[in-house]
Amino acid sequence: MxxxxxxxxxxxxxxxxxxxxxxxxxxxxxxxxxxxxxxxxxxxxxxxxxxxxxxxxxxxxxxxxxxxxxxxxxxxxxxxxxxxxxxxxxxxxxxxxxxxxxxxxxxxxxxxxxxxxxxxxxxxxxxxxxxxxxxxxxxxxxxxxxxxxxxxxxxxxxxxxxxxxxxxxxxxxxxxxxxxxxxxxxxxxxxxxxxxxxxxxxxxxxxxxxxxxxxxxxxxxxxxxxxxxxxxxxxxxxxxxxxxxxxxxxxxxxxxxxxxxxxxxxxxxxxxxxxxxxxxxxxxTEHRYEQLRPAELTDIGGLLELLEPLEKRGMLVARSRERLEHEINDYRVIERDGMIVGCAALHAFADTRMGELACLAVHDDYHGGARGEMLLAEAERQARQQGLSRLFVLTTHTVHWFLERGFSLASMQDLPTLKRDTYNHARKSKILTKSLT
The missing domain is CATH 3.40.1160.10 (Acetylglutamate kinase-like)
Structure with a gap:
């Protein structure tokens, strides 16, 4: 119970x-x-x-x-x-x-x-x-x-x-x-x-x-x-x-x-x-100061500027401009007065009904405004819309943040085969999953 x-x-x-x-x-x-x-x-x-x-x-x-x-x-x-x-x-x-x-x-x-x-x-x-x-x-x-x-x-x-x-x-x-x-x-x-x-x-x-x-x-x-x-x-x-x-x-x-x-x-x-x-x-409201929306190719520069400091601190895996362009349809961004202040990507593994929540990031100047929660909620909404039943995330720095939001620690065996085969053992990322049902 x-x-x-x-x-x-x-x-x-x-x-x-x-x-x-x-x-x-x-x-x-x-x-x-x-x-x-x-x-x-x-x-x-x-x-x-x-x-x-x-x-x-x-x-x-x-x-x-x-x-x-x-x-x-x-x-x-x-x-x-x-x-x-x-x-x-x-x-x-x-x-x-x-x-x-x-x-x-x-x-x-x-x-x-x-x-x-x-x-x-x-x-x-x-x-x-x-x-x-x-x-x-x-x-x-x-x-x-x-x-x-x-x-x-x-x-x-x-x-x-x-x-x-x-x-x-x-x-x-x-x-x-x-x-x-x-x-x-x-x-x-x-x-x-x-x-x-x-x-x-x-x-x-x-x-x-x-x-x-x-x-x-x-x-x-x-x-x-x-x-x-x-x-x-x-x-x-x-x-x-x-x-x-x-x-x-x-x-x-x-x-x-x-x-x-x-x-x-x-x-x-x-x-x-x-x-x-x-x-x-x-x-x-007269001005849409801030909105959560699908990413566009014109956002690539803003995404790179947002992600670079986190990549340097080892919190995120480095992503090239070419990779972002290729995966842009998976991304959602928070734009505030023309500036990208947050982003997250949902990569679907439809054969296993799982989705990877990747690249969840919020600009240092905009922490504390529930933007991370907004991005997570949007990823969950997208996943359900695509018929996915579980989310997983790989993280090195934010394990507790995800645990506090309904994720549980998991193992390599819980990952889709493709993700398991490309897992970076050098980073030793923690694996967490969350049921969407």
Whole structure:
């Protein structure tokens, strides 16, 4: 019977991301539909965990679902135009009431600290207030939007002070004017403008859909704003897709490093996106600073530059330019801003359903970022895709690294015949294998 705990493996693999996110500013939008569907408790627990791990959080909440229900119960039908409703005094009365109720409910749930709850001992300070200034939409296309508004200014200095004091900032979809009026705002716009004003590291938009899909239904994990804007123009005005895509693209073009589209329907979405290698949603970013991709012939120079220091230290077998050119299709590289900072090769021995993980290397300046794990995971994915059932590796310096990642010491008899015949006895490399089944 196995004594392995999957959560322990996940926790180990999440440590680089825990370190990377500590002290960073995230703006998170939770749509009202998520809370109406009963997902609020789980999201609050996950947000509390992020706060405990040192993430500086601004949480924006929507109330569309709750307001729509209240209007239906009172037989009030709002006038809609261009994706927004006209916030009359009757509608605004419901907006203000429900926003206040939702804010109080969230503050109460963040205060939960009973011993049998996930928030036990968290002692979170949650602050909301007049942190978003607004102006009226005014008259557009001949329609007076009355108390429907748009963000005029985010009081980023005040929010920064609260974040520095370890508070979680809670923002409703309301804005305040210098004349003392309250305006109904689009929650996605509030989140976007707040992220831009703070220069946030991430804008996280939790909606009904699990990111964006291509024509074959596959999740698109990373897009540039230009790529995403094409999809935004196809979306229905005022729809969640249009609102979230528009916010993500604007934020990515205005110095917010990453915008993420996630689904609140997936209870693991928030932690899965932030603390796993592959993520679970769609990320929109202006620059692809770093990517893992198949190697190309134009990468040969970068590969030689990466491998030469390791070959001189005896950690890798020397590989000529000709050999790299011949085997280039076996290689995957990590490119960061035009520089090859990591690589690995998978050489298949199809007759034995085994594959050799070879030439796994990460530049000295980029250790500690889980890049070795990324390359290993990609090799395992490739191997499974090719129908291989085992990986083996020959190493002289990194035995423990492989043992910690599921490999076991093996013998010459465990190698494919061809590899056994070409084994370099002078190097005395250790042999390790890993099952992929």
């Amino acid at each position: 196995s004594n392995r705990f999957p959560i322990a493996d996940w926790f180990r693999h999440s440590s680089p991301y825990i370190n990377a996110h500590r002290g960073r500013t995230f703006v998170v939008l939770i749509e009202g539909e998520a809370i109406a569907a009963g997902q609020g408790e789980q999201l609050i627990q996950d947000l509390a965990l992020l706060h405990t791990l040192g993430v500086r959080l601004v949480v924006v909440f929507g109330i569309r679902a709750q307001v729509t229900q209240a209007l239906n119960e009172r037989h009030i039908t709002p006038l809609r135009h261009d994706g927004r409703w006209v916030a009359s005094d009757a509608i605004m009365a419901q907006v203000e009431r429900i926003a206040a109720q939702q804010c109080l409910w969230l503050e109460a749930r963040f205060s939960l600290g009973l011993p049998n709850t996930p928030l036990h001992g968290s002692e979170m300070t949650v602050v909301s207030g007049n942190l978003v200034m607004a102006k009226p939409l005014g008259v557009r296309d001949g329609i007076d939007f009355e108390r429907s508004g748009e963000v005029r200014r985010v009081r980023s200095g005040a929010i920064e002070k609260l974040l520095k004091n370890d508070a979680l900032v809670l923002l409703p979809p309301l804005g305040f004017s210098s004349t003392g009026e309250v305006f109904d705002l689009d929650a996605a716009d509030v989140a976007m403008q707040t992220a831009v004003a703070l220069g946030a590291d991430k804008l996280i938009l939790l909606g009904a859909e699990a990111g964006l899909q291509d024509n074959q239904g596959a999740l698109q994990r990373q897009l540039t704003p230009a790529e995403a804007e094409c999809l935004c123009r196809q979306a229905q005005p005022g729809s969640e897709t249009a609102r979230h895509l528009g916010a993500a693209c604007f934020a990515a073009r205005h110095a917010v490093a990453r915008a993420h589209l996630l689904s609140w329907r997936n209870p693991d979405a928030l932690l899965g996106e932030l603390y796993t290698r592959d993520g679970v949603g769609t990320m929109i």
